Amino acid sequence: MKVSFFLTGRPGVGKTTVLLRIVERLKKQGFKVGGLVSREVREDGSRVGFKVIDLEDGREGWLAHIRQPVGPRIGKYRVCMRDLESIGVEAILKAIREADVVVIDEVGPMELFSQSFKRAVSEALESDKIVLGTIHYRIKTSFISKIKERQDVVIFEVTRENREGLPEIIIQKIQEIHER
Template sequence: GPRLGKYRVNLRDLEEVGVRAIEEAVAEADVVVIDEVGPMELFSERFVEAVRKALRSGKPVVGTIHARARGPLLDEIRHGGAEIMVVSFSNRDRLHEAVLDKLRPLLRRR
């Protein structure tokens, strides 16, 4: 697979496991969780398209975005009305509460 610094991206595993998990979540779950969208994942057009489908699904999507990752998909996420919560050392132990506070009203509507 392609190289990213000293790492090689295993596109086959990413697409067999990661893409399939996103597709199954879109089809079956109430919430789609994607951990993470980063520089390595962006090498896979199938992964990028799976994330786009999740975002268009109408279901809540909770994901992590690598802070330094760049690309058209991430621009769409950052500027497409998504609520971005920054994970920091000081908030990482309680950030899940804020995420749940955002999800609860969305899940009650279903």
């Protein structure tokens, strides 16, 4: 049976760092990995937004920015739906078609404004591909609850205590599934 893995944890604990370590190791082992990652962007030490990056080809755009003129608002940021969908959603759909492992960083409040994003996540989970993602720690929506309740989803909470050893545990599980 295919299994998907999601990392959760408090902001700043290292979810994306753990995920990127796993991705790097999987690529070295010959896995084809695709999907999207999000990274915060700082100017003069202050966070101004988040980029969305296609893992396969490196294309990037704004997920959200403090100076984004339009789009749904989350705190001081506005979500750039165009970049989220043309880069992020497309990266997920391409990974479903072409990769061994589909990466989704993150399933969180900004991304959930996009129905296309939610459909792409659902499609990835229903596919025969292994999904490796991050999921927002506190947000409670029916969409996130459905992901967490799936029998084929394993959730790992990233903590300061386990973040160094977690990549190896998850890589081992992915290898076992892939070898079946």
